[in-house]
Amino acid sequence: MPPIADHPLRYRLANELHARPFPSMEAPSTAVFIAIKQPDDAVSRDREKDLAHLVALLDRYDAPHPQPGATHYYGRIGRYWLKWEQHTEFVTYTAFAEGSVARAFDPAAFDVFPQDWLAQAPGQRITSTIVNIVARPDTEAAVSAHLDDWFVSESLAVSRVIDDAAIIAGDFRIDESGHLRFAVFASGGTDARRIGRIVQRLCEIETYKAMSMLGFARVRAMQDDLNALDTRLTGLMAAMADETAAAESTLNDLLAISAELEGLAARASFRFGATGAYEAIVDQRIAALREERFGGRQHFAEFMMRRYAPAMRTVQSAVRRLETMSHRSVRASDLLRTRVDVERSAQNQSLLESMDRRADMQLRLQKTVEGLSTVAISYYAVSLAAYLLYPFAETLGMSRGALTAAVTIPIVLMVWWMVRRVRAHVT
Numbered sequence: 280m281p282p283i284a285d286h287p288l289r290y291r292l293a294n295e296l297h298a299r300p301f302p303s304m305e306a307p308s309t310a311v312f313i314a315i316k317q318p319d320d321a322v323s324r325d326r327e328k329d330l331a332h333l334v335a336l337l338d339r340y341d342a343p344h345p346q347p348g349a350t351h352y353y354g355r356i357g358r359y360w361l362k363w364e365q366h367t368e369f370v371t372y373t374a375f376a377e378g379s380v381a382r383a384f385d386p387a388a389f390d391v392f393p394q395d396w397l398a399q400a401p402g403q404r405i406t407s408t409i410v411n412i413v414a415r416p417d418t419e420a421a422v423s424a425h426l427d428d429w430f431v432s433e434s435l436a437v438s439r440v441i442d443d444a445a446i447i448a449g450d451f452r453i454d455e456s457g458h459l460r461f462a463v464f465a466s467g468g469t470d471a472r473r474i475g476r477i478v479q480r481l482c483e484i485e486t487y488k489a490m491s492m493l494g495f496a497r498v499r500a501m502q503d504d505l506n507a508l509d510t511r512l513t514g515l516m517a518a519m520a521d522e523t524a525a526a527e528s529t530l531n532d533l534l535a536i537s538a539e540l541e542g543l544a545a546r547a548s549f550r551f552g553a554t555g556a557y558e559a560i561v562d563q564r565i566a567a568l569r570e571e572r573f574g575g576r577q578h579f580a581e582f583m584m585r586r587y588a589p590a591m592r593t594v595q596s597a598v599r600r601l602e603t604m605s606h607r608s609v610r611a612s613d614l615l616r617t618r619v620d621v622e623r624s625a626q627n628q629s630l631l632e633s634m635d636r637r638a639d640m641q642l643r644l645q646k647t648v649e650g651l652s653t654v655a656i657s658y659y660a661v662s663l664a665a666y667l668l669y670p671f672a673e674t675l676g677m678s679r680g681a682l683t684a685a686v687t688i689p690i691v692l693m694v695w696w697m698v699r700r701v702r703a704h705v706t
Contacts, residue, residue: 302353302362302375302475306465310375310410311388311458312482314489316368317402326350328401329370333363336372336396359391368490368553369405373482383429384409386456406489408459410478415446415464419574422446422464429462434586438570438578444469445477446573451485451582459485477568484564484579487557488587494554495590497547498597504543505597509604512536516611519618527619530612537608544601551598558591653698657691664690 304310317325333352334344340356345363352363359374374391388409397404411429416422426435430450437448446464453459461481465474515532561583570578577585665683677685 301472301479302360302373303471304375304412304474304478305377305471306412306414306463306469306474307379308375308377308412309380309385309388310373310412310478310482311391311408312371312373312410312485313389313392313397313407314369314371314405314486315400315402316405316490325401326365329365332396332399332401333370335399336361336392339393339396357391361391369402369486371482371486373479375410375478379413380411383411383413383425383462384454384458384460386458389456389458406459406485407457408461408482408485410461410463410481412463412465412474412478415466423574425462425464429460434582435576436579436582437573437576438568438580439573440477440568440570441473442569443571444473447477447481447568447579449481449485449579451488451586461485480564480568484561487560487564488583491554491557491561491594492590494550494557494594497550498594501543501547501597504539505600505604508536508539508543509600512604512608512611516607519611519614530616530619533608533612537605537612540601540605540608544605547601551594554591554594561587653691653695656698657687657694660690660694661687 330345330349337344337354337356342354342356342361345352350365352361354361356374359376362371362373364371372392376388376391380388386409389407413425416425426432426437426448430448431452432450434450434452435448436450437446439445440447444466446466447461448464449459449461451459461478463474463477463481511532515529515536518529565580565583568579570580572578661683664686668686
């Protein structure tokens with residue numbers, strides 16, 4: 280019996296689940312992360328440019344190239360390990376090296392990405408991060424001392440994560456070197472892969488937070504247009520109650536507003552949809568950390584609830600507002616179109632009545648003309664008949680006048696009868 284045939288995508292889809300493993304990191308170590316996104320006006324992402332940009336970096340370190348068409352890469356460049364991932368809207372580079380550093384969050388760690396190479400990136404930086412991984416101090420006071428030294432306390436978020444495997448911290452602020460900072464205090468005995476997963480989660484939280492905030496920026500950019508359209512729509516709906524207003528002119532204005540609303544929705548639909556997806560990923564990544572409070576400070580979930588969630592609710596509110604306005608304009612257009620149809624029906628009814636009146640007048644005129652025609656035809660018929668009978672007047676012993684009078688009534692009756700027959704036949 281021949282073996283069953285495999286689906287052509289079976290192995291590819293199965294391997295996709297294992298294509299992007301978490302890095303392994305020991306404490307102490309340093310990780311630098313950057314996410315590059317093409318401009319918003321780009322129609323689609325040029326994946327070949329992303330891959331070529333990665334190859335240009337690998338060539339500087341004489342590192343092996345990825346497979347053609349690859350969407351991820353993991354390998355060594357110099358003293359760093361590099362992880363590259365390609366996503367729908369952006370690409371990410373994570374480079375990490377083991378060993379302690381003289382200065383925490385030293386911007387020199389980003390020298391792994393040369394400045395001229397970054398300048399040639401096919402896109403713009405959406406976020407960049409330095410993650411400092413250190414061994415966890417013995418006391419909470421020692422941890423707090425590092426936190427007060429490294430972060431802005433007003434926005435600092437700290438928590439114990441994954442069954443107290445580590446303490447993570449970050450203030451989500453861009454420092455003077457242009458990067459965000461995260462610290463990971465790894466507990467003794469924490470597996471290197473677990474540390475790698477924690478670092479990966481932190482980088483994903485920041486990346487997807489930044490990407491979802493693009494939706495918030497889009498809402499702010501379109502707020503004035505929405506307000507103006509809302510005012511126009513409200514005014515037109517109020518004008519609909521005025522029976523003296525021209526319905527067709529109001530309908531044209533409503534259709535123009537509907538077209539503008541649909542244009543706004545079409546331009547923002549992808550960004551709003553992506554914002555909802557990125558927000559869900561942020562929430563999932565934070566939930567996966569299984570946070571516990573540290574020293575009475577706010578944890579990441581609480582920070583997001585206070586600072587991030589309101590922005591996402593604003594985006595959701597704008598989406599609902601845009602949908603509501605579109606529905607209002609459609610309903611108003613339908614109502615006004617019905618009013619126009621009723622007015623046109625009334626006009627058509629009036630036109631039909633006018634046509635009936637004109638037809639009745641034409642019928643009366645026709646009957647009048649019919650009587651006159653009978654008289655005119657009879658006149659000529661009597662004259663012809665008289666001329667034909669005049670030679671026989673003496674034989675009949677009648678004068679010409681008497682003969683003409685004698686044939687007049689029969690001829691008139693015959694002409695009247697013939698005209699009636701013709702009219703009856705036509706109608």
